[in-house]
Amino acid sequence: MALTMVSLAAIAGKPTAASAQLVAEGRESAARLYALLVGSSALHGPVGLAEQILLCFDRALAKLHGVNLAGAEDDDDAAGNGNGRKRKPGRGRGLTAASAAASSKRMRVSNAGGNGARIERKATMDDKFLWRKYGQKEIKNSKHPRFYYRCSYKDDHGCTATKQVQQSETADDDTASPVYIITYFGEHTCRHGDDAAAMVVDGGEEEDQLSPAQMVISFASSNGGDASVSWPCSGDDAQNNSETSHESSPPEAPAGEEERLRPCTAAGVSDEPIMESTPPAPELLADLKPMDGCLLDGESLFGMDELVYFHELSAALGLLDRDWGAPV
DNA sequence: CACATTTGACCGAC
């Protein structure tokens, strides 16, 4: 479902056949979702959202094909104008004065020691929230260390939100495009962001459960600006993290980024238990917006419209999850 | 000087 939106991110800067495939799959899933929602009279809002999702995928596909396949567009009747709006490197959109000030501090973050810091910032700086790294650990069976962050407002507001960032060892081997798995824990009580405050309302029930939510971020190496953001739908990962004390990413995942995205886009892949155990955390949803704010090197992922879809869809998810939580 | 990162050590869970 919303997870399918993951594929949207695949249209980032460097379109490839693989990303086209992913988007196509995502679009297919969205179509299924749409069919489901249409059948349910009580879900008019989500129906509209599903339509928007479909439009997004259509545009993404059209854009991909236009660039990549030179007009070899197959099924998508997309309006075709994948109007590639580039997102500005948004600065502190919706931040309060306090957070904006703090954000500027963040920007002058020092590189004490240097190594690895760039990677970490890459994976984490594009956050509405201010995170402070408090640890780094080598994880067994994982080539890359895991970085531990907590909300910078922990001391000030007692904010308990934390997140863990780990580079997947699956994607960087051959693609040189690292995939970062970000697992969120806890709830932002600092509420330094407008959206954060709004989100807290939505995800209230999980506030203190430390129910982790995951997202996968793929960054290109220096050349591309190819980036993608994935929802906490990666079945295995999310489940592992929720049921156990968040294991490291499964080493057996062979295909890296694609493998992580596929479960999201493929229909019928045990979404329900995943969503049940790890609903999209509010802070995760909020994170999606800042994500666009600091895309690499001015490269854009997708337009603001798509981002709005992300946002709205997240709200819709709340409804859907409840329905799915109580299967008929 | 203030603040953030680094990194070894500590602690709890399994």
Added chain:
DNA sequence: GTCGGTCAAATGTG
């Protein structure tokens, strides 16, 4: 005993 998460002193940067 091992492993993962956190702490805190040391260190670097603006």
